[in-house]
Amino acid sequence: MAATNQETHARTDQPRAYQDKSYLHGFLGTVSDFQKTGVLQDVVLQVEGRWFPCHRLVLSAASPYFMAMFTRGMVESRQTKVVLQGLDADMFGEILSYIYSGTLHVSMDTVQLLYQAADLLQLDYVRDTCSNYMAMNVERSTCVDLYMFADVFSVNVVRKACLQEIVRHFSELASSKEFCSLSVNQLTEIISNDELDVKEETIVWEAVVRWVQHSREDRLHHLPSILPHIRFNLLTSDDTAAILDHPLVREDAGSFKVIRKVVNDISYLRKRFGMDTMEMALLLSFRKKEILFMNPREGKYIRCSYGPKDHGYISAMTATSDDNIYMLASDLEDSSKLCMFRYEHLKNVWARVCSLSAFMKPGNHWLGYKEHLVEVDQCLYYIGLVQRRSDSFIWMRKYNQQKDQWQVCNGLYLDADLDAFHGAVVPCGPHLYFITKLRLYRYDPSRDLWVQRTPTTKCGLSPSTAVAMGTEIFCTDALFTKTMVYDTWADNWQQLQGWSAPESPPPRASRFFVLENKLHILLETHGTGNVTATDGAALRYLVYVYDRSANAWRDLKATIPGNDYVVCGSMCLVAPHMYRPHLDEL
Numbered sequence: 293m294a295a296t297n298q299e300t301h302a303r304t305d306q307p308r309a310y311q312d313k314s315y316l317h318g319f320l321g322t323v324s325d326f327q328k329t330g331v332l333q334d335v336v337l338q339v340e341g342r343w344f345p346c347h348r349l350v351l352s353a354a355s356p357y358f359m360a361m362f363t364r365g366m367v368e369s370r371q372t373k374v375v376l377q378g379l380d381a382d383m384f385g386e387i388l389s390y391i392y393s394g395t396l397h398v399s400m401d402t403v404q405l406l407y408q409a410a411d412l413l414q415l416d417y418v419r420d421t422c423s424n425y426m427a428m429n430v431e432r433s434t435c436v437d438l439y440m441f442a443d444v445f446s447v448n449v450v451r452k453a454c455l456q457e458i459v460r461h462f463s464e465l466a467s468s469k470e471f472c473s474l475s476v477n478q479l480t481e482i483i484s485n486d487e488l489d490v491k492e493e494t495i496v497w498e499a500v501v502r503w504v505q506h507s508r509e510d511r512l513h514h515l516p517s518i519l520p521h522i523r524f525n526l527l528t529s530d531d532t533a534a535i536l537d538h539p540l541v542r543e544d545a546g547s548f549k550v551i552r553k554v555v556n557d558i559s560y561l562r563k564r565f566g567m568d569t570m571e572m573a574l575l576l577s578f579r580k581k582e583i584l585f586m587n588p589r590e591g592k593y594i595r596c597s598y599g600p601k602d603h604g605y606i607s608a609m610t611a612t613s614d615d616n617i618y619m620l621a622s623d624l625e626d627s628s629k630l631c632m633f634r635y636e637h638l639k640n641v642w643a644r645v646c647s648l649s650a651f652m653k654p655g656n657h658w659l660g661y662k663e664h665l666v667e668v669d670q671c672l673y674y675i676g677l678v679q680r681r682s683d684s685f686i687w688m689r690k691y692n693q694q695k696d697q698w699q700v701c702n703g704l705y706l707d708a709d710l711d712a713f714h715g716a717v718v719p720c721g722p723h724l725y726f727i728t729k730l731r732l733y734r735y736d737p738s739r740d741l742w743v744q745r746t747p748t749t750k751c752g753l754s755p756s757t758a759v760a761m762g763t764e765i766f767c768t769d770a771l772f773t774k775t776m777v778y779d780t781w782a783d784n785w786q787q788l789q790g791w792s793a794p795e796s797p798p799p800r801a802s803r804f805f806v807l808e809n810k811l812h813i814l815l816e817t818h819g820t821g822n823v824t825a826t827d828g829a830a831l832r833y834l835v836y837v838y839d840r841s842a843n844a845w846r847d848l849k850a851t852i853p854g855n856d857y858v859v860c861g862s863m864c865l866v867a868p869h870m871y872r873p874h875l876d877e878l
Contacts, residue, residue, distance in 0.1 A: 335362075336373045340381040343373075344388060354391040356414040383409040390418060398425050400434065404441050411445065426450040430457050436470035443478055459485045459565070460615070460869075466499035472506035476514045479503055484521045489566035489869065493526040496564075497535055504540060516546040523561045524554050569869040573805045573812070574611060575857035583617075584857055585870050587807065588835045588850035594870070596640075608665035609860040610672070611867040618645070618672060620665050630674075632691075637870055646696060664717045664861050668724050668737055674698070675717055675724075683707055686726065690737070704733060704742045716767060716862035720760035720780055727767060729754040732778070746783050748776060759804035759811070759863040766811055772802040789843040799834070805864035811838040813845070814864055833857075 333345040351358035360366070361374070376384070383405045390396045396418060398406060403422050410418035426438055430453045439454035441447070458465055459482065465471050474482070482488070483496050490496060500518055504511045524532055532555060541547045570592060572585035585594040604622035607630065611617050617635040619642075632645040660679035665672065676687040686704040691697075704726065715728035724735040725745075732745045748755065748767070756770035765778040766788075775788040799815040806812070815834040835850040859865075 334372070337384075338373065338375045339379050339384045342381045342385075344384065346388065350391060354415070357412065378412055379409050380405045387413060387415065387418065390415075396421055398422060400429055404438075407445065407447070423447045423450055427453045430454050432457060432461050432465070435461075436465055436468065436474070440470075440474065440478065443475075455482070455485070456487075458482055459487045460489050462488050462499070463490055463495055463566075466495070466502065471499070472503055474503065476511070476518065480518055480521050483518075486562060487565040489569070490564050491566050493523050493564070494531055496522055497527075497531075501538070501540060512540065512544055513546075515540060515544055516550045519547060519550045520554055522554075523564070524551070525561060526563065526567070566869070571808055572867055572870045573807055573814075574609070574617070574865040574867060575814075575852075576606070576609065576860055577857050578606075579856050584852070585867065586850070586852065588812070588848045588852075589808070589837070591850075593853055596635075606860070607663040608674070609865060610665040610667055611865040612667045612672070613670060613868065615867065615869045617865075617867060618665060620663065620674070637867075646691070646698070666717060666719045666724065666861075668719045668735075669722045671737065673701070673719075673724065673737075675726075677715070677717075688735075701737075702740050702742060704735075706731075714754070714756065716755045716758035718758045718760050718765050718862070720765055721763060723780070725758075725760075725765060725778075725780075727755045727758055727765070727778075734780075746778075746785065748778075748785060755862075757802055757804045757813075757862050759806055761806045761809070761811055766804055768802060768804065768813070770799075770801055772799055772813065772815060788838075789845075800831075803859045803862075803864045805866050807866055811840075812836065812848075812864075813838075814859070831856075 333347055335346055335348050335351075337344045337346055348358075348362045352362050353359075383402065386397060386402070386406060387409050398421060403425055407419060407422035407426075410416075410422060426442070426447070427449045430438060430450070435454045435457035438450055439458060442451035442454060462482070479500070483500065488496065500515075500522065504515060504518075527535075532551070535541060536548065536551055541551065570587055570590065572587050572592070572594065575584040575586065577584060580595075582595045582597055585596070586592065604624050606619060606621045608620040609617065615637065617637070619633045619635070620630050621633065623629040623631055633642045634645050635642050659681060662677040664675040664677070666675065667673075672691040672693075674689045674691070678685050678687060684706040686706070688701040688703055689698040690701050692699050706728075715726055718725045718727065722737065724737070726733045726735070727748065730747055732747045733742050734745050735742050753767060753774055753776050754769050755767040755776075758765055758767040760766075763780050765780060766775065767778065768775040776785050777788055778785050799817045801816040803814045804811065805814065813836050815836070816831060817834060833850070833852045835848045835852070836845040837848055838844075839846055
């Protein structure tokens with residue numbers, strides 16, 4: 293028993309470690325002050341003619357590169373002045389600022405040079421921060437340049453993100469000056485990709501021609517190695533004959549032989565992504581638990597299941613520029629909480645995006661509650677529109693994909709504007725617009741700020757649906773009696789030509805959508821059909837497209853199957869590229 297007591301005493305008497313965070317911050321601050329005031333500096337580094345006094349100890353502790361330079365008997369360890377090659381002076385200054393302060397400043401203008409400096413100096417944190425920053429900021433205008441950089445430095449996370457952006461916008465990017473700067477290996481990797489967004493294989497051939505002709509003498513001999521990556525089985529015989537007769541091919545005997553061999557030994561490669569996709573508007577059927585994708589002009593109607601089974605009521609949906617569909621639904625166990633799912637149509641799967649506990653509605657003391665999910669400048673925003681007895685307000689959150697969390701945004705108090713509860717939420721360019729009968733508000737994400745713009749008051753329009761096309765926003769009321777267009781740059785309104793109603797009963801509801809860069813409207817009306825409205829009359833849908841040159845609406849005479857669909861939000865969603873092989877065509 294005594295032995296046991298001794299053992300217990302020994303265990304409870306073990307030393308504990310305590311960390312003084314204020315000391316750590318204070319120590320780093322003191323070192324930074326030494327650098328600013330020039331105290332105890334013992335080496336001067338020269339970069340591009342500029343001199344940087346430093347401390348060997350600090351440099352060696354921060355960088356394996358400097359550790360080796362100053363501690364392993366190298367000639368620099370005995371010098372008080374050291375010249376560094378292969379570095380940009382401004383970037384080295386930023387690196388020193390990080391070493392002495394722990395703070396790093398990164399922008400798209402500097403990130404590539406900063407990454408190169410960090411790579412040379414073996415600063416893992418700076419290098420990883422730069423690579424993640426590049427991957428998160430890949431855009432259409434920068435993806436080719438970043439792709440070439442990432443390929444040279446083997447930054448795989450950036451390279452992958454850039455490649456996805458390039459193949460998605462191949463038709464546009466293939467005409468750019470940056471595209472013509474690709475190496476032959478980079479070019480062949482891109483045109484070999486199954487997900488290349490092209491409607492015809494001739495687009496790939498034309499891109500190769502532009503690339504070769506950009507530096508004909510240096511690149512013509514690469515043509516025989518490039519040609520096998522063109523999918524000749526997807527070309528017509530006339531297209532193949534035209535390629536064989538092209539001056540580049542006739543000039544190079546090797547290219548002619550390669551094409552002949554590829555055509556004779558043709559393997560039936562799969563279609564490109566763009567050949568099996570179509571831009572389509574979305575409708576939701578709660579009864580059938582499915583999404584209907586439609587392209588009325590093409591007469592195409594396709595359906596799929598709208599989500600996994602572990603969710604309750606669907607409250608909001610959106611289709612994003614990266615070809616995904618997001619859905620917000622209530623939690624089965626707690627209806628006040630929301631969970632978000634993403635439909636990845638290339639894989640034909642729904643994936644949970646955020647946890648159930650990440651989202652809650654703001655209390656229960658309200659008369660009405662409407663929810664919207666929209667994309668603004670490649671970011672997702674949740675808008676909760678709350679109606680109370682004497683006022684309304686907007687409750688808003690932004691989804692941070694990197695941190696997998698919702699961030700608080702500034703809301704909007706609507707005072708006594710009771711019509712605001714029926715207002716329209718519209719993303720347009722880098723801003724979000726909220727349009728009511730009395731007011732127009734614009735949200736600027738960069739400043740997290742709402743501002744008032746010119747309202748529709750003089751027009752007498754109570755907007756039920758609104759959609760953006762270019763820099764303009766089109767609005768109309770529920771009965772489609774008056775249509776207005778708002779110029780976001782000029783901040784003014786104009787009225788469009790009215791709709792010539794057919795003899796059938798007037799619409800019960802209307803929803804705008806933009807499909808293939810044309811303004812459409814979906815009208816729900818009474819008529820022949822197999823779904824019954826609450827008043828006993830059958831429902832059917834009409835689809836009209838606006839011909840701006842003629843200033844008139846044209847009936848597409850669409851036949852929408854089922855006739856029991858609804859719209860989430862103030863407009864029909866449109867998916868830019870729906871992958872049809874996974875879907876059931878009607």
